[in-house]
Amino acid sequence: MSTFGNTGASMLKFFDAYTVRARFIPAILGVAPALAAVFLLIPWKDFDLYVVITTIATLGLLYALSDWARKQGQAIEPGLYNAIGGKPSITMMHRSDNTLDPLSKDRYRTFLATKIKQAEPTEADEQDAPALADAFYELAGTWLRTNTRDTKKFPILFNENCAYGFRRNLLGVKWPALALNALVVLICSAVLWCAWPLNMSSNMAKRVLVVLIVAAAHALYFLLGVKKRNVIAAARTYGRELILSTEAFIKGRRTG
Template sequence: MSTLGDTGTMMLKFYDAYSVRARFIPAMLGAAPALAAVFLLIPWKEFDLYVVVVSVAMLGLLYALSDWARKQGQALEPGLYNQIGGKPSVTLMHRPDRTIDPLSKDRYRTFLATKIKHPAPTEADEQQNAAQADAFYELAGTWLRTNTRDTKKFPILFNNNCAYGFRRNLLGVKWPALGLNALVVAICATALWYNWPISMSDDTVKRVLVVLVVAAAHALYFLLGVSKQNVVLAARTYARELILSTEVFIKLRAR
């Protein structure tokens, strides 16, 4: 088992903190029942070369799954934004939205207008030419994201971004993960029922039962804990913190 752990540690060095938290972990959670089956049912103490090959193959698969989870999460965004009325970093800047106080948003608009070299939309602009106003807020959000990449200076924003990416990507793999869960359960149940393909020892039966427990907990978590509402909440929290980061730049300019 130490071989797998050492290989996993080396593999994680290729991931940055965001990728680990927002991509790799959702991929691992999505494949949890299958991973549990591999870790519990393969005789790791035997066939060292075989263990190394399986370990590397699993880690490579997880890398591919993490990239797939990201793509699945990104594919959800347009439909999700349509359902909630737009991208949160844009809609929170609208004057009717009271998530951030109006006076602060007026200051932020004035400051951001100087950075993106475009006049800030007035209240009338938002009502009469919403597309143009949203284009301003989109550019402003892009400027903020580009200039807040330093995770040491903006740790809260970074953590909120990771939380949003984690929830979004987890929602993206929700139904494939539950499908994989059902497949693992079906294989384990068949093995227990028919005692196939080999005569299972008591220890093996216990391992199969552990896999089934993991599968049950996994299904419960995905069915109850992974939802659009949680993704929207994380998106709005991140957007709010992104907009509030403007305060840092205003204070820096005032020095």
């Protein structure tokens, strides 16, 4: 297993921090019982392909899993925004929203209007033409995301973005993960049935039981810990930090 661990660590260097934290880890958590079954039930010592599999296939597997988790998370995102009335980085800029103080938001609108070359919406615009007002805030959010990619200058924003991506993608893979979990349990149950009566001193019986324990813990975590409300909380925190990052640009302009 040390060979696999070293290989995995070296492969992770090909991925950026956001991909690892927000995409790869949720994907690995989603398929954890299947991975446990593969590494515990297959007699790797009987195969000379072990090194080849761990060195060649791991990179492709990591990419495929992270891409799968990202797509699953993106698929549920519109429903999450609808549940809370819109994208937090947009709704929090509305004058009717009290998450941020109104004086700061007035300054942010004025500053961002100069950056996206659009007239800032008035309170009447937000009420009478909400789509146009939201279009302004969407452009402003895009400008902020584009100009806050430096993780050293905006570490808090980056961490909140990773937290949101992690929770969103984890929620996206929740039901596929539980379905895969059930399949692994059925396979393990079939293995135990065929080997009945069990010899608890055999390595195979012990490995199957370990996989079943992993599957039980996995199902418990996804059923109790992976909730929509956790994703919404992370989305609101990230949206708030994104808006607050405007302050750094305003201060930088004054200093310049």
